[in-house]
Amino acid sequence: MVTDWKSLATAKREAILQSIPPKWRIAKIPTAEEQKDVTGAYAQEFLSQKEIEITETDAVGIAEKVAAGQWSAVDVTEAFCHRASLAHQLLNCLHETFFDAALADAKALDAYYAEHKKTKGPLHGVPVSLKDQFHVKNVETTMGYVGWIGTFEGKKEDPRQGTYESELVRELRELGAVLYCKTSVPHTLMAGETVNNIIGYTWNPKDRFLCSGGSSGGEGALIGFRGSPLGLGTDIGGSIRIPAGFNGLFGIRPSAGRLPYEGMANSMDGQNSVLSVVGPLATTARSVKLMVQSLLSQSPWLYDPLVVEMPWRQEQEDDVWNTANSALGEFTFGVLKTDGVVNPQPPVARAVQMVVKAIEKAGHKVIPWESPDHHAGITTTLKTWTFDGGKDVHDAFALSGEPIAEQISMSYGNAPTDQKTASDIAANNVAQRQWKxxxxxxxxxxxxxxxxxxxxxxxxxxxxxxxAARPKGYRWYAYTVWVNGLDYTSVVVPVTNADKNIDKYEPGYTPVSDHDKTAFEDYDAEIYDGAHVSVQLVGRRFQEEKMLALAEYVGQLLGK
Incomplete structure (x- = not known):
């Protein structure tokens, strides 16, 4: 039955705000004009020195401090609960908070450490935020849909409601992680911006005129604000990489089957031509590595039938560092500067060139790369999102009668269309295989x-x-979607910040297409000034260890 979606959304939105303790409320939320950048010194005004020290330490450093007995899990957890509360009030980045449960878990971890004189696992006492696709006991999962409020994935009186946990959540608990919040997503998950009818629009903490990315946009905003040291998102078309890049973070899109997805909520469940994958975002490359390595230590292939039995391969990582540290070693990179349809805006073009120069200065080689049949491959990939004619997502909207965001309707329209036949899907799969x-x-x-x-x-x-796109400005997905179509491993590396004084189009610039004209006209150097600028490093399938090491190495070359 269709309900009053506005009342449901308002009540849920207020419940999220009311879950924030009064002592952590901000008396007056500044506008973007009053406070464009809410990171750094602005955020620190609300925190104690100890809270600043804790929340501005990366996940690896936190794990080391807790393991050494220098910090308690309770102190660390409370500091991040506080900073996450600030983040949500300024950015609309949370769907759920469960701070009391988190502090209880942290207290139990401290008791374990006191009794056994050792940590429970490599993530002992490390707060981990989760995209709102993960099921956590006693915590709701709405995935941004009003019609999912008070249900289990839209189903009322489902026995799993309130008790079920995703496989990866179980593994995080075994590793000693502290779970404390779930982060915002665009309803459907299928957008490069994060917006839904429950919490509104999720903003970029570095530049609140811009988006935080999508669909793991709440993760990007929260970690970018330092309200989390380490979080997990998902990626079917760029949904880890876009928020990581827009918020100055490292993030990995692993190949499908490397990390466990079992038991998570999703859109278009059962579409297997291009699979969504789970992966971490964090402030440092070594923190991303910590999460991947830790999860693989749990033998996820024993619990998720789609995970490949592939433990962490230390030799791949060692090969990278042996080459990097050898006078005779040399890496070779390809560089794709443009896809030929939409040229990168000036800050992005400069970032790519900065990476090329840093790599060449270190004695490595960079050669031009031209992707074969780039846009034909992207077309076959994008078709997989609408095999069902949009039935899955429109059925979810129909549960409440809520409207569909413009960022979503550009892909799915305002009503379902004809579904593809089995023969249509098979033909698309063949075309995709040939492209691979x-x-x-x-x-x-x-x-x-x-x-x-x-x-x-x-x-x-x-x-x-x-x-980072302006609201309703994320229109071109070709730079990320090709990676999903090929199922390659990709890691995001933060490079620099936009600079209005140098990031300008050449005088007389002529757009190469209508899409490029849109990007050209959208560019405003003043608005973009200071925004994070990142690139991605793309490797072959199942090269997670190699790509994480390369990302850390390139980050070091860039001073990150």
Whole structure:
């Protein structure tokens, strides 16, 4: 039955705000004009020195401090609950808080440490935030849908409601992580901006005129604000990489089957041509590595039938650092500067060039990369999102009668369309497989151009045409979607910040397409000034260890 969606959404929105303790409320929320950047010194005004020290330490540092007995899990948890509360009031980045449960878990971890004189696991006492697709006991999962409020994935009186937990949540608890909040998403999950009818729009903490990305936008905003040291998102078209890049974070899109997805809420469940994957975002590359390595230590292939039995391969990481530290070693990168349809805006183009220069200065080689049939491959990938004609997402909207956000209707319209036949889907799968083979051959062919006898190690490329899109401005997904279509491993590396004094289009610039004209006209150097700018490093399938090490190395070259 369709209910009064506005009343439901308002009540839920107020409940989230009321869950924030009064002592952590901000008396007056400044407008973006009054306070564009709410990170750094502005955020610190609300925190004690100890809270600042804790929340501005990365996940690895926190784990080390707790393991050494220097910080208690309770103190760490309370500090991040406080900063997360500030983040939500300023950015609309939380869907759920469960601070009391988190503090109880932290207290139990401190008791375990006191009794056993050791940690429970490598994430002992580390707060971890979760995108609102993860099921956590006694915590609601709405995924941004008003019609999912008070239900289990839209189903009323489902026995799993309030008791069920996703497989990855179980593993995090085993590793000693403290779970304390779930973060905002665009309803459907299918947008590069985060907006829904419950919490509104999620803003970028570095530049509140811009979006935080999507669909893991709440994660990006929260971690960018330092309200979380380490979080988990998902990615089917860029949904980890876009928020990571827009918020100056490291993040990984692993290949499908590397990390467990079992038991999570999702859109279009059962569409298996291009799978959504789960992966971490964090303030440092080593923190992203800590999460991936920790989860793999739990043998997730024993609990998720789609996970490949592939433990952490230390030799891949070691190979990268041996090459990096050897006078004779050399990496070779390909660089994709533009997809030919939408050229990167000036800050992004500059960031790509900065990475190329840093790599070449360190003695490595960079060669041009031209993706074979780039847009044909993207077309086959995008088709997978609408095999069902949008039935899944429109059915979810129909539960409450809520309207669909413009950022979503651009892909799904305002009503379902005809579903594809099994033959249509099979034909698209064949086309996609043929594209993957063509890409594989092109990658292998670079061995003759590198000068090392080996093909390129990775591809440097933008993750979006924009440093961070303006509201309703995220219109071009071609820089991320190709990675999902190929199921490659990709890691985001923060590079620099937009600078209004140098990031300008060349005089007389002529857009190369209508889409490029839109991006060109959207660019405002004043609004973008100070925004984070990042790139992605793309490797082959199942090269998570190698790509994480390369990202850390390139980050070091850039001073990150």
């Amino acid at each position: 083979k063509k890409y594989l051959d092109a990658w292998n062919s670079t061995a003759s151009a590198t000068g090392t006898g080996n093909p390129i190690d990775a591809i440097i490329c933008p993750l979006a045409p924009y440093p």
